[in-house]
Amino acid sequence: MIKELFIRNFIIVQELTLSLHSGMTALTGETGAGKSILIDALGLVLGGRGDTRLIYQGEKEIEIKAIFEISGYISLFSWLEAQNLKVTEGQSYLTLKRILNYKGKSQAYINDQLVPIKTLREIGECLVYIYGQNSHQSLLNHKVQREIVDIYGDHEALLKNLNIIYQNYRFFKEELTKLNQASHGKNSRVELLHYQLQELDYFQPNTEELKSLEQEQKQSLHQVELVQTSEEILNMLYQEDQRSVSALLEQVHKKLIRLASLNPMLKEIESLVTTATIQIDEAASQLSHYLTSIDRDPNRLAWLEDRLSVYYELGRKHQTAPENLPLLVKQIKAELDSLESIDTQFDQIKAKLTTISEEYLNLAAILSQSRYKAAKEFSKKLNEILPNLALTKGVFHIEFTSVKNEEFSSYGMDQIQFQANLNPGQSLQLLNTVSGGELSRIGFAVQTLISEKKEYSSLIFDEVDTGIGGSIADAIGVRLRELAAHKQVLCITHLPQVAAQAHHQIRINKYYMNKKTTVDLMELNKEQRVEELARMLGGKEVTKQSRAHAISMLETAQ
CATH class of the missing domain: 3.40.50.300 (P-loop containing nucleotide triphosphate hydrolases)
Structure with a gap:
């Protein structure tokens, strides 16, 4: 509290x-x-x-x-x-x-x-x-009426379990709808996918191949420049006349050998030139090997461009990057497998739906029985309270209507309506037909009953x-x-x-x-309460009569 x-x-x-x-x-x-x-x-x-x-x-x-x-x-x-x-x-x-x-x-x-x-x-x-x-106004809402019965009947656990089953039911229902939609265009879609897969399988796209082809194409487009310039460099390094780099270094090397014999301090310089001569010879050898390795087939570049153009064309056709074509093949195969197994999936999901529907109906029936029992007890207790609220001839009733089996919901299969007959000789009516004062009293009675069931401290x-x-x-x-x-x-x-x-x-x-x-x-305190009740009885002017009335009210109540 x-x-x-x-x-x-x-x-x-x-x-x-x-x-x-x-x-x-x-x-x-x-x-x-x-x-x-x-x-x-x-x-x-x-x-x-x-x-x-x-x-x-x-x-x-x-x-x-x-x-x-x-x-x-x-x-x-x-x-x-x-x-x-x-x-x-x-x-x-x-x-x-x-x-x-x-x-x-x-x-x-x-x-x-x-x-x-x-x-x-x-x-x-x-x-x-x-x-x-004004809380009694919510009593006109059928959802609130159902919630009141469920609170009174302690249906929280039942409703929780029912909602779990209902969510599973909805999930598989949606999956079945998707399969139905997919099956409508299944044959034409399968035909298209088989055609696409055949085309791609024939071409056999490979991401690593694409990278290699693009690199080779780039080199092939500059092949003339690569060959001519490499030959020029090779001649400059190692040609027959005395102006080549190799020949000049040989001359320098011989002279340094003579000088180093006269002055040992020049021996280190002679060694550096020796190393340079060796490296120039190695560079010339590797450049010569590179020139002999170049494929000078005039048809190679045309083949490269044809192969690459197919990559790019297939990418445009399937609205994907050329390097993603191998992934597309996997996706098409997966979709084909899914489409070709639609009938099996359909049967499996229908079987699951049948099982879940049975579980739902069984639990919903248990909930309905418990609601009916709770509503009967609730109505009985409420009808015992109404006479004390000056609704002596009033009758309160809860009407149940079961919805169709296919109309599942998270709250069960029951439509609940609060009804009342507050005037003898009249039939039961919905609560929205009673007066505001009457509805207020019914609402008060309802809430006091509910508050007894809930574990509120205050x-x-x-x-x-x-x-x-x-x-x-x-x-x-x-x-x-x-x-x-x-x-x-x-x-x-x-x-x-x-x-x-x-x-x-x-x-x-x-x-x-x-x-x-x-x-x-x-x-x-007690004396102050008497004065306050007397004020509430008679207004600002507290009289002996109002004070005496207040004392009597307190004594009677206490």
């Missing part, structure tokens, strides 16, 4: 700490005093949407912190561990915090650990249920008694007090009949100070 709520710089609240207790707590005050601001602040710390316009005028950030007592809340501890959040053995308190600054940046914390807002929202959905004054009812009074208000107050026997109940109310049923009462006041509006609160 909520032990404490701290609010700083939120709307018109500058700083406020609200301590709460178990049982039922009524939040009361003048109209416009800011009672719903507390609920809005709690909604924010539970992961609701933030807005910089919520920041107290002149301040830079909102800070909201909620402390929960969680001892004995086994499922919550499991959830915290699954989120890798620190959980101390025997831990009895959990702190949620939300900060929103003027730049719109929002931070969320669980036990001082930074977490995504989504995580705060998920834990908030486990801890607190907030029922607003229930908050925000002005759900709007537009009602008298005995109906008494009944709503009594119902809230009954819920508070097992869960913490917070109720914002304008009705003294409801407030009197509370175990605790807090008055919210709005006042002006330093040209700013702000809010404070006061937990009321």
